[in-house]
Amino acid sequence: MALLELRGVGKDFGAIRALSDVDLTIEPGEAVGLMGDNGAGKSTLVKIIAGNFAPTHGSIAFDGQPVHFTRPVDARNVGIEVVYQDLALADNLTAAANVFLGRELRRRIGPFRFLDHRAMNRRASELFAELKSETRASDVVRAMSGGQRQAVAIARTRLSDAKLVLMDEPTAAISVRQVAEVLDLIRRLKDHGVAVILISHRMPDVFSVCDRVVVLRRGRKVADKPVAASSPEEVTALITGAKEAA
C-alpha cells in the first residue's frame, strides 16, 4: 500500500494557480527527488503535504486513510516531518535541547515535572549515532557546522519515528563536504524505512540518493520516473521545457 497518495491536487493563490492537477504516489522507504524551476510549485506542493495550508482541489491519503491537514501539527501527528530550509534551530540551545524542543522528556517529582536531561541527552546521542553523525548531544548548536545542524534537524524527525520526511532544498547554502554529509543522512533515513521527498536544484544530489525523480513545470507534473530510467540531461530538458513531458 502506498504511504502517501495525492489525487488531482491543485492550489490557487487568488488568481494565481500555483499547482494544478498533481497526482503523486510515495511508497514506504522511497526517496523522491522533486525538481523544477523557481516558481514551479515545489514548495507549494511540499507545504500542502506538511499541512501548512490545505489544497484548493484534490485529495490526499496517508497510510491508506484520507487526510485533511489544516495545520502542521496535523501532519506531524500522522508521521510527516519537515526539515525546514533554514533548519529552524535555536542557536543558544544544545543539540539535545533542539531535538526535543516542544516535546521534552520530563520526570515527575512531587507535584512538579522537571526536565529529564539525562534521558534526552542519551536518546539524542543514540539518534546521532544511528545517523552516523559526529554531532554531540550536549554541544550548543551555535558552534556547529552546517552538516551537524542538518543532523540535529534530521534527528528531530527520527525522534518522532516519522514515516515521511520532507526536505526543501537542504543543500542550498552549505559547503560541498557538508552536502555529502547531508546526502549520507538521507541514506540513513532510507535505511530506517523512512520515505523522503527531497526538493533540490542539484542534479547530483537527486541522482545519488533518490529512487525516483518528479519534475514540476508551471504547477504541473511533467515527469515521474525512476532515476535509473532517466538522466540529468533529460531532467534539465524537462525543467526548462525543452522537452514537453516524459
Place this chain on the structure above:
Amino acid sequence: MMASETSPAPAGTIETADFANVGRAAWWQRGFFASQTAYVAVALAAIVVVMAVLSPAFLSPGNVANVAKNFSFIGIVTLGMTLVIVTGGIDLSVGSVMALSAIACAMAMQALAGTGLASVPFATMALAILAGLGVALLIGLANGLLVARVGLSPFVTTLGMLSIARGLAYAVTEGRGQTPSGPDIDAFYAFTDGTILGVPMAVIYLLGLAAILGIVLHHTAFGRHVFALGGNEKAAALTGVAVERVKVCVYVLCSLSAGFAGILMTGWLGSAPANLATGYELTIIAAAVIGGANLAGGVGGPAGAVIGALLIEVIRNGLVLAGINAYWQIVLVGMIIILAVLVDRLRSGRTA
C-alpha cells in the same frame, strides 16, 4: 514519549555514552565560568575588596544591611526583567508598576481596616498584598497580551504602560503618599521589613526567588521554551512551542516581581508615595544587562540578575561613602553597562 520506549541500539553501533563528553571544553571554559556573569562576579569581588580597604565604614554591619536591603528591591525585579529579556523582550513599565502596586496595597489595607475583616487575624494584610499583586498581574497580562497576541513591540507597549501606571498612581492618590495602616500593620512591617536571624526579609525573598527562577529556567519545559523563544522564535513556533502563552507568562511574572518589590519598599519606607521607584526601570534593565542578560534574547539567568543588581548598589554605596556627588553614580552606571557589554563582545569575538 518516554525514554524507556526507545528501542535498543542495533548491534555494532558505537556505545554513545562513552564519547558524549569527548572534546568538550574544560569546565572553567564553558557554562557559567565562561559567561559574562562570571567575570562581572569577579569584578564585583574586586570592587568589594578595594572599597573595604579604602573605607572602614563599608563593611560595618549597618552599611552591609543597608546595601543588602537596597539591592534586594532592585534585584527582585531584575529577576523578572531577566526572564523577559531572555525571550528577547523588554519591560519598561516595572518602576511604575512598583508604585501602583504599593499604592493599591496601602490603600486596600486602609480601606479594609474599617470592615469586619479587621477582626480576622492577618486577613487585611493578606488581602492588601493580594490587591497589590493583583494590580501587577493585570498590568503584566495587558503587556503580555498586547505583545504576544496583538504583536505590538515590547518597547512601545511597555513604554505606554510606564506612563499609564505612573499616571494612575498620581491620579488615584491625587499625588499624596498612602500610608499602610490597620490592625495588621505590625505584621505587615514584619513581613516586608523584618529580619530572620538578622537577615533582612528582602534579601531572603530575593535569594528564594532567584533559586526558584534558576530551577524553572534550567529544569522545566517552560524555562527551556523561554530560552528557545529568545534563540529563534520562529523555530520555537514551528516545533510546537506555545509561543504566545510563554510570552504572556514572562510579562506577567516580571510585573508580579515589580509589584512584590513595590510592596516591600512600602514596608521599608512606611508609605507608598506616587513617585515611588521613578526611573528604576533603567537601573533594573542595567542590572540585568550587566549581569549577562543579552537584549537580543536567548542569554541570561538569576545569578547574573543578583550579581548585576549588587554591583550597581555597591558602586552607588561606595560613591556615597566617598562623599562623591550622587549625580555621578548615574554617569558611572551608564559607563559600567557599556563596559560590561563591550568586554563581553571582545571576549566572544576572541573565542568565536
